[in-house]
Amino acid sequence: RPKKSFGQHFLHEKRYIERIVSAIGPRADDRVVEIGPGEGALTLPLLAAAGRLTAIELDTDLIPGLQARADGIGTLEIIHADVLKVDLSALAQRLGVPRVRLAGNLPYYISSPILFHCVDHAAAIEDMHFMLQKEVVDRMAAEPGSKVYGRLSVMLQLACRVEPLFTVPPGAFRPPPKVDSAVVRLVPLAAHERHDADPQRVHAIVKAAFAQRRKTLSNGLKTLLDSEAIASAGIDPRTRAETLAPEDFVRLAKLPI
């Protein structure tokens, strides 16, 4: 039976499984890496299409059943680990490709940490198709000025093209989660589209700017940049973080410390 502590909500509605698999469009010999395969609702059709698949699963109890179900369908490698501790760049290298294709109906209790982890390894990822809480997908795709625009929007949009695909109702899962879900496609930006600021500095500035949404930028960034510096980047220090475009944060991160 599904375990709450592992965020286990297994997909059972065929219609949605098919929509996700067709959104991914796995081709033979794609290096697909699935996060949290569970009982294999997505694993088996993906495996059938790609011929091989690497799955990362934390729950030991699920592994023998999953391995058995893959028998005769394709080559399934199961990594028994916490995905946050898996070096995805090293995994791509071991699989012999510059970039892997990531997929997963993610465990919602750690969806943001997983997203940040993937962003850290964006250069080793071709694309990602994830099921998440709809509310999280809304935040990822939000534009400046929106109520839900924040740290997740900026960090994701600086690394990827964010493309919400469709909503999935609680009834598609067993047991049903309390919230609506949505599937999102993330395509990491090409090297020439990526910003060239220090990622840690960007992270620190975005985090501080949104830590207290009500504060002005100069207040929020007090310990990192002074008002004159903010103004020198062409940004009004009295404005609030939620009005800034993702690129504005990059400009702030590039100011001399």
Ligand code: SAM
């Ligand atoms: N893909 C399956 C499906 O759609 O039916 C299961 C999805 S379920 C929402 C999330 C899965 O992630 C579970 O199988 C759970 O055991 C696994 N999981 C939870 N935490 C994990 C972690 N830190 N690393 C890897 N897998 C994890």
